[in-house]
Amino acid sequence: MKVVIFGLTITSSWGNGHATLWRGLVHAMVRRGWHVVFFERDVPYYARARDLLAIDGAEIVLFDDWEAIEPVAQRHLADADVAMVTSYCPDGIAAADLVLAASRPLKLFYDLDTPATLSALQRGESLSYIGPRGLEDFDLVLSYTGGEALAALRDRLGARMARPLFGHVDPDVHRPAEPRADYRAALSYIGTYAADRQEALVELFLRPARERPQERFVIAGAQYPQDFPWTDNIFFVYHLPPGEHPAFYSSSRLTLNITRQAMARMGWCPSGRLFEAAACGVPILSDAWAGLDAFFRPGQEILVAARAEDVVSALDTDDAALRRMAAAARERVLAEHTSARRVDELEALLEEARGPSRAAPMLQTEEN
Structure with a gap:
C-alpha cells in the first residue's frame, strides 16, 4: 500500500506534538510493508531544531515552494492508495485541492488538533488548513479526539465519516532506561x-x-x-x-x-x-x-x-x-496504545471507508 501524507512536520519535534506521533505511525506502516511518502514544508524554526533526517523505508520530501513541488506531489498521488492531509499543514488547503483532484487514492483528512480547530471555528476564525468546503469531500476524517468532537466534525465541517485515531507510542523508542x-x-x-x-x-x-x-x-x-x-x-x-x-x-x-x-x-x-x-x-x-x-x-x-x-x-x-x-x-x-495498534485501527478504518456506504460518525468511543 502506498500512502502519501501532507503534514506539519516529521523531522523536528521542537515545539509541536506532531513529529513524534508521525514517526511512530510511519515506522509501524513501514514494518507492515507500506510505502510512505511524507511532504513537509522546510520552515526555518523546524530546520534549526531538526532531529530526524530519514526513516528507513519511507520517503520524506522537504520543500520550500509549493508550486515547485506540486508536480512531484501529483506524480506520487497518481499511484497512491491513500492520500492524507493533516491539521496545521502549512499548505493544507492547496494540498487538499490536489488530493481531492486525484482519481486513485482514498482521501483522508487527519485532524491532530480537533479541539483547537473547533475552538477557532467557534470564534469565527478562518482555518489555514481547511478550505471553504470544509471536510465534506474527504472519504474519511480521522480525529485525534473522540467523543463529541466527532459529531462536531460532521455538523460543522461536513465530515461524512469521522472516526478517532488517538495518540500512541512507539515502544522501540519509549521504554525504560537508565536514570540520569x-x-x-x-x-x-x-x-x-x-x-x-x-x-x-x-x-x-x-x-x-x-x-x-x-x-x-x-x-x-x-x-x-x-x-x-x-x-x-x-x-x-x-x-x-x-x-x-x-x-x-x-x-x-x-x-x-x-x-x-x-x-x-x-x-x-x-x-x-x-x-x-x-x-x-x-x-x-x-x-x-x-x-x-x-x-x-x-x-x-x-x-x-x-x-x-x-x-x-x-x-x-x-x-x-x-x-x-x-x-x-x-x-x-x-x-x-502502541503505534502498531493504531495502524491496525487505521487499516480497519480504510476498509470501512472503501465500503459501499458511509456510516454515521461514531459518537461513543468507549470501545475504541
Whole structure:
C-alpha cells in the first residue's frame, strides 16, 4: 500500500506534538510493508531544531515552494492508495485541492488538533488548513479526539465519516532506561509552554514545588517566557528531543500530564505524552478530563489531581504502590496504545471507508 501524507512536520519535534506521533505511525506502516511518502514544508524554526533526517523505508520530501513541488506531489498521488492531509499543514488547503483532484487514492483528512480547530471555528476564525468546503469531500476524517468532537466534525465541517485515531507510542523508542542524575526529579513535566496550560501548571507543579522545597522538580520544553515563575528547586531542560525522553522519564519518581484547555473541555483527547511516559515505566499523575478512564484506570494505572494538595498526596505515596501502578500502566499501553495498534485501527478504518456506504460518525468511543 502506498500512502502519501501532507503534514506539519516529521523531522523536528521542537515545539509541536506532531513529529513524534508521525514517526511512530510511519515506522509501524513501514514494518507492515507500506510505502510512505511524507511532504513537509522546510520552515526555518523546524530546520534549526531538526532531529530526524530519514526513516528507513519511507520517503520524506522537504520543500520550500509549493508550486515547485506540486508536480512531484501529483506524480506520487497518481499511484497512491491513500492520500492524507493533516491539521496545521502549512499548505493544507492547496494540498487538499490536489488530493481531492486525484482519481486513485482514498482521501483522508487527519485532524491532530480537533479541539483547537473547533475552538477557532467557534470564534469565527478562518482555518489555514481547511478550505471553504470544509471536510465534506474527504472519504474519511480521522480525529485525534473522540467523543463529541466527532459529531462536531460532521455538523460543522461536513465530515461524512469521522472516526478517532488517538495518540500512541512507539515502544522501540519509549521504554525504560537508565536514570540520569541531571534529570532526577520527584516530579517531572514535559511540555511546550502554553498560556492556556499555565493556570494548571501553577496549581499542579509550581505550588507543590514551593510546598516541597527540599524536593527536586524538573520541567522540559520550549518557548517558556523569561518571566516564568521559577523557584530554586525547579530545574529546566530546554527542548528535550524524543531520544532523551526515556532517560528523562526513568529519572522521575512521578511525571505530570497537563492537558490543553480546549482538549480538556472536549475530553477524549489523550496526550501522546501519557502513553510515552507509561511505556517508559514511570508513574503518571494527570489532570482530569472526560474519557480518561477509558485509557487508564484511575487509582490503579494512573493518579489524578485537581489541586496542589492532590499532588502533594501523590508525592507521599510509597514507592511500592507507585511501581505497581507504573507496571500496570505500561502493560495496558503495550497491549492497547502502541503505534502498531493504531495502524491496525487505521487499516480497519480504510476498509470501512472503501465500503459501499458511509456510516454515521461514531459518537461513543468507549470501545475504541
